[in-house]
Amino acid sequence: xxxxxxxxxxxxxxxxxxxxxxxxxxxxxxxxxxxxxxxxxxxxxxxxxxxxxxxxxxxxxxxxxxxxxxxxxxxxxxxxxxxxxxxxxxxxxxxxxxxxxxxxxxxxxxxxxxxxxxxxxxxxxxxxxxxxxxxxxxxxxxxxxxxxxxxxxxxxxxxxxxxxxxxxxxxxxxxxxxxxxxxxxxxxxxxxxxxxxxxxxxxxxxxxxxxxxxxxxxxxxxxxxxxxxxxxxxxxxxxxxxxxxxxxxxxxxxxxxxxxxxxxxxxxxxxxxxxxxxxxxxxxxxxxxxxxxxxxxxxxxxxxxxxxxxxxxxxxxxxxxxxxxxxxxxxxxxxxxxxxxxxxxxxxxxxxxxxxxxxxxxxxxxxxxxxxxxxxxxxxxxxxxxxxxxxxxxxxxxxxxxxxxxxxxxxxxxxxxxxxx
Amino acid sequence: xxxxxxxxxxxxxxxxxxxxxxxxxxxxxxxxxxxxxxxxxxxxxxxxxxxxxxxxxxxxxxxxxxxxxxxxxxxxxxxxxxxxxxxxxxxxxxxxxxxxxxxxxxxxxxxxxxxxxxxxx
Ligand SMILES: Cc1cc2nc3c(=O)[nH]c(=O)nc-3n(C[C@H](O)[C@H](O)[C@H](O)COP(=O)(O)OP(=O)(O)OC[C@H]3O[C@@H](n4cnc5c(N)ncnc54)[C@H](O)[C@@H]3O)c2cc1C
Ligand code: SF4
Numbered sequence: 001x002x003x004x005x006x007x008x009x010x011x012x013x014x015x016x017x018x019x020x021x022x023x024x025x026x027x028x029x030x031x032x033x034x035x036x037x038x039x040x041x042x043x044x045x046x047x048x049x050x051x052x053x054x055x056x057x058x059x060x061x062x063x064x065x066x067x068x069x070x071x072x073x074x075x076x077x078x079x080x081x082x083x084x085x086x087x088x089x090x091x092x093x094x095x096x097x098x099x100x101x102x103x104x105x106x107x108x109x110x111x112x113x114x115x116x117x118x119x120x121x122x123x124x125x126x127x128x129x130x131x132x133x134x135x136x137x138x139x140x141x142x143x144x145x146x147x148x149x150x151x152x153x154x155x156x157x158x159x160x161x162x163x164x165x166x167x168x169x170x171x172x173x174x175x176x177x178x179x180x181x182x183x184x185x186x187x188x189x190x191x192x193x194x195x196x197x198x199x200x201x202x203x204x205x206x207x208x209x210x211x212x213x214x215x216x217x218x219x220x221x222x223x224x225x226x227x228x229x230x231x232x233x234x235x236x237x238x239x240x241x242x243x244x245x246x247x248x249x250x251x252x253x254x255x256x257x258x259x260x261x262x263x264x265x266x267x268x269x270x271x272x273x274x275x276x277x278x279x280x281x282x283x284x285x286x287x288x289x290x291x292x293x294x295x296x297x298x299x300x301x302x303x304x305x306x307x308x309x310x311x312x313x314x315x316x317x318x319x320x321x322x323x324x325x326x327x328x329x330x331x332x333x334x335x336x337x338x339x340x341x342x343x344x345x346x347x348x349x350x351x352x353x354x355x356x357x358x359x360x361x362x363x364x365x366x367x368x369x370x371x372x373x374x375x376x377x378x379x380x381x382x383x384x385x386x387x388x389x390x391x392x393x394x395x396x397x398x399x400x401x402x403x404x405x406x407x408x409x410x411x412x413x414x415x416x417x418x419x420x421x
Numbered sequence: 422x423x424x425x426x427x428x429x430x431x432x433x434x435x436x437x438x439x440x441x442x443x444x445x446x447x448x449x450x451x452x453x454x455x456x457x458x459x460x461x462x463x464x465x466x467x468x469x470x471x472x473x474x475x476x477x478x479x480x481x482x483x484x485x486x487x488x489x490x491x492x493x494x495x496x497x498x499x500x501x502x503x504x505x506x507x508x509x510x511x512x513x514x515x516x517x518x519x520x521x522x523x524x525x526x527x528x529x530x531x532x533x534x535x536x537x538x539x540x541x542x
Contacts, residue, residue: 037482047487047535048473061473063487063536067517147475150484175474175503194435198428199470203496387453388434 002107005029006317007095009086009262010115012041013303014294014310016069018113021314023076027321031107032073032080033097039073039080040066041117042295043303045144048168050195054304065303089266093289111317114268114277114285114292115310116259118299120165122252130216135223139165139253143172152176154249158226159183160214162190162197164301164392166253171200180204181245184212184228186235189366191255191392193301214250215242223248256299266290273342274298280347281357282316282325283309291317298344298360301394305360316352326351332409337375339364339416341391348412350404357404359397361414363389369419372397376409389416427464429457440465469493472502473535476521481513481538488521492530501526513540 005027008015011034019032038044043051046062053059056068073080084099095107120138137145137153143165145151155178159166162185170180183201188210190197201208209228215237216227230241258276269286271278276297277285284291293313294306319325332348343361359374367389374382374397381403389395397414424441429452438451440461449461471493475485494502502525511521515534522532 044536047475047489049471049489059471061487061489061535064517067537146485147487148483148485150475150477175472175499194428194433195430198430202428203470390433393433 001094002105003029003109004031004107005110005321006031006113007107007109007111008032008113008115009089009095010034010041010117010294010296011036011039011080011082012115012117012294013043013066013069013306014117014296014313015041015113015115016066016073017307017310018115018291018293018314018317019078020069020072020076021311022113022318023078023314025315025318027318030078031109032078033084033086034080034082035085037082039070039082042140045140045147046168047147048172051303054302055307062303069307086262089262089290091267091287110321111289111291112266113313113317114263114266114290114296115294115313116262116296118256118258118295120252121255121257128214128217130218131220133217133219133221133223135219135249136217137249137251139163139169139251142169142251146172146176152178153251154178154223154247156181156247157249157251158214158228158245158247159251159253161185161253161255162192162208163253163255164192164196166251167192167196167200169251169253170206171204174204174206178249180206181247182207182209182228184209184214186211186213186231188233189390189392193392194390213237217250218244223250226250256295258296258298260296263292263296268292271342271344271346273336274344278346280331280345280352281349282319282352283313283345284316284320284325289317289320291320298342301392305394305396308358309360328352332404333411334359335411335413336361337413337415339367339418340414343414348404350401353401353404356398356400359399359412359414361395361397362391363395363416364391366390367416367418371417373415373417374399375413375415376403376407377411378413381407381409425465427461429460431456431460468496470496470499472499472506472532474503474506476506476532477510478515478538479510479512480540481515482541483538486511486513486515486521486538487535488532489535490525490530491533494525494528494530498526498528502532506532513538 043062043066051065088096097105142153218225268277277292291313293310328349334343341362372384438461449458473489478486517537519534
């Protein structure tokens with residue numbers, strides 16, 4: 001059996017930041033494990049710019065952002081294993097790990113940090129009637145083929161879903177000479193960042209069809225056409241609006257879900273809306289000594305927030321090992337109120353907050369000139385005017401630790417108030 | 422084009438701007454703040470974009486190396502730049518920041534590697 005103080009699972013931006021921060025906080029014996037051939041995670045295939053505006057105040061590409069953390073990890077002499085898969089974790093923090101060089105290994109860790117990221121939903125593919133020809137890809141798979149392996153996925157493309165990956169791929173395919181006929185989005189708004197709608201669609205005159213969906217895929221061996229139709233406010237297809245698009249490729253960009261197999265094997269409790277582990281103020285899961293950060297907890301829009309959240313997880317894991325995390329019975333629950341889909345963290349132990357606590361959340365709808373209202377046990381403790389809120393853009397609210405201490409709050413809730421209410 | 426509708430992307434508000442050409446310059450409406458006005462005028466007079474893309478690479482563990490223009494290029498040159506970039510093949514090792522194409526199309530802008538790739542044996 002191998003022994004480490006901390007084992008970090010996943011070498012993406014979350015795992016890297018957590019490992020570096022843990023080492024900075026005095027933990028010597030750390031191992032980062034990743035199943036991929038290189039560190040950096042999903043960022044290695046995200047070659048577009050727009051990363052790091054908050055952390056570095058400059059616009060980096062995904063590989064450039066990753067490179068800074070990879071270098072720091074190497075300079076700090078943090079051990080890592082690539083091409084290595086974690087198969088299983090149990091509640092005693094023992095991991096089953098495997099690679100082609102060392103074979104099967106059992107590792108005992110004093111603390112574990114889950115940073116496995118997320119995976120793409122493919123549910124949409126199965127729900128669409130029609131044949132199952134070649135030429136249907138998830139957007140992220142297409143991204144990896146084009147940007148890393150050097151395979152082009154098609155010449156005439158329709159994209160279903162307007163999440164950031166779909167938008168980014170619309171531009172990428174256009175630059176590589178393909179024609180993107182349309183991006184169809186079921187909802188009345190895009191779930192992607194405005195910046196991406198403008199720079200990836202508007203720049204190249206690619207139509208974004210809101211309230212639309214793909215109703216049929218045609219073609220025997222290869223996609224030959226897809227049918228797109230409009231939907232009403234109940235998401236029901238409006239008959240007569242069907243339009244056929246001749247194309248050879250359909251990309252699906254229908255959302256991401258946390259990568260949860262390992263969290264489940266460790267009996268970590270998952271939160272229903274995020275799909276990731278429930279965490280407390282220290283990014284600790286419901287199993288003592290197992291922490292989580294990044295997209296494995298909830299899908300982030302900006303990597304900068306992943307980095308910040310993961311630093312907290314790394315620091316907390318270090319504290320845990322040094323017996324400095326306080327286990328209090330006076331826990332505070334967070335409650336997603338009107339208009340809020342979820343809040344992370346779900347549970348707060350006030351005695352572990354240093355200066356401020358960040359609540360991360362997503363709203364359910366698009367709001368203009370609305371307000372976010374934070375209540376402690378029903379009484380307003382903070383109000384923030386927000387000129388623009390959308391589900392695609394994560395909201396953060398900082399709460400000073402003294403508020404918890406002074407008021408002896410048991411429950412924190414956040415509501416959205418629309419303009420004029 | 423005398424009049425154009427664009428979405429401001431300086432902040433998440435995403436105001437819908439209308440930029441029209443007047444005798445004494447450009448007029449922006451629909452903006453909530455001054456920054457939107459400046460953005461609208463820039464988008465009409467000299468829109469520029471960084472191009473992030475890839476080039477072929479030999480002897481690396483991947484077949485493509487990610488690159489970008491080290492400054493934003495004028496928008497109308499994007500596809501011309503892509504033609505040149507797609508004609509290039511490099512050989513590993515390459516270090517992040519290495520110049521892959523010098524002074525593309527005489528713009529004074531370089532195409533640089535955004536990733537380090539070792540040579541595989
Ligand atoms: C297409 C796209 C565009 C984006 N654009 C932007 C943008 O413009 N700006 C921005 O700031 N953010 C952007 N983001 C968001 C940002 O990239 C992510 O939020 C961030 O990379 C998440 O980091 P992570 O470390 O949690 O996950 P990941 O980067 O996914 O890393 C997880 C790692 O865990 C490893 N792993 C998983 N399971 C195991 C296992 N069992 N054993 C071993 N290893 C395992 C994986 O191999 C992977 O390397 C974008 C994301 C995508 C997908
Ligand atoms: S005009 Fe001002 S408020 Fe509106 S999107 Fe642009 S920067 Fe933001």
